[in-house]
Amino acid sequence: MLAVNRLSRLLGRGEGTVIGGRAGLALDPTLLSGLARGRTVVLVSGTNGKTTTTALVAAGWGGPVAVNDTGSNMVQGHVAALAGRPGVPAALEVDESWLPGIAAATRPAVVVLLNLSRDQLDRANEVRRVALRWRDLCATLGDTVVVANASDPLVAFAAETAPHVAWCDVATPWRLDAVSCPHCTAPLTFEQTGWSSACGFAQPRATTVLTEGSLSVDGLEVGLDLALPGAVNRANAAFALTALARVGVDPRAAAGRMAGVREVAGRYARRAWRGGEVRLVLAKNPAGFSAALEEVAGAPGELWIAVNARMADGRDPSWLYDVPFERLAGRTVTCLGERRLDLATRLDYGGVAVRVADAVPDPPPDRPVTLVANYTAFQEWNARTAP
């Protein structure tokens, strides 16, 4: 963090916030390209799973890897990460809007495109517009392998222009943002065998296939035994292993190294706090929340949810109504964060009992708390419960 701050000051730039969807390399682009030259770079982008997938790439690689693990996924974070670890491979997570500029500057060996769904809509960051920008980028990636989510029609639309694609079938469950075909706007049909459109646009055949019980990367069966929970993290690992295979790392050995990752920047951490135990789960948008609810709906103990709507969260919490909170019916949820009343209203209308906590409550001493929080609320709780 220090390095980032110092660099920001040095370069006379403030926080790297993207406003109005206009993003580019505001810094001298030769600075980043100079730092990236001569090393193997993997870039990871998408709405959900960037930080975790990047951490899995770094862990699976083995040996020193430059990672922007400070949460800064715009150019300042990349410059800081590379400057701090000269000469070693790099795994960098990249904000979706920044990807074209960062890819041009770093000439990556691999670009991982995880998924695209609604997030921070108050920034006019309309999902399809991002898909179009990625599509233009992919057409320029001559020597780069694009590791792309074949299960996500918007990602497939973006990546199909790339000369080299490693398609991954990970059965993305979130489809609300890809109902009409990105090419012809006809309704997409989703079937067991994949999705398709009337115009012929259809799910590409994948070389990485993840099912409930198995993972195959380029025909090689890879055992996946992650400490990180849930189907979402199995998908993240599948993307990471596909990326690593393309830079010459043995996927089986890499999977073994990934198994040791227990938490990523506080995500999934179990913290002893005020005489109780709190497990931290990050969920920032409908697709992320939907996946998190699958995992926490049956969690023992209390369920707390914290929601803010600051700039980094998106200032509009309307997305709460796109999250299937009805799954929590029968539980009582403690509502926290600056928009706890928005959350409580949403839950109440969804038939979930609520407790609105105007002050931070103490955890019960005898049973665990699972705390699901969106971006800035998560940061607060990560700091609050830090050992």
Added chain:
Amino acid sequence: MRVALLYPELLGTYGDGGNALVLAERARRRGRRVELATVTLDERLPAADLYLLGGGEDGPQRLAADLLRRGDLAARVADGARVFAVCAGLQVLGTSFAVEGDDRYDGVGLVAVTTVRGERRSVGDLAVRVGERLLVGFENHGGVTRLADGVAPLGEVVRGRGSDGRHDGFVTERVVATYAHGPVLALNPWFADEVLAAVVGEELEPLSTVADRLYAERCARLGP
């Protein structure tokens, strides 16, 4: 009573489906039955007492306008059905609107309003004075909507931009629309009850929910 949520896969970018949920739940808690129908883009328009339209991105908005123009929404409204629309749904109901790559796209023509592209996007909190009360919400759109003579706006903008910086939305005998997108009925329980009462055709008994606290908090923050 039957409420039909139209094409949520096209017009549902900002949690707009929440409005259907809120209406159904506020009716249910008063012992009234509301049947919720979700109409997908491959279905014909079913009969309903109230049709709901949400917000959406440019491509899907165009597709929704095509579907609604070909369908019989106008005939249903002529037969007595009501419509509540937000954001892109508001634009689609007019005679024409502007989307990316198309400056004038045909709307349903249910209400004599036209939407042109604004100089900049209107993104942020929106507060509108509707009669004696405040309607609070969030807007995110690039349109400026002009009302023909005789079409009444929903209210006066207190914060944000709404249709043109002065007024927001419109009200006709059976159609109500606002730029406050997403779950605007969740944020404004009084407004949800007005929409509901118009459909039921009688006054509703009071109902207390946690949304009352949310409304008070938003009004304190966004009001004059």
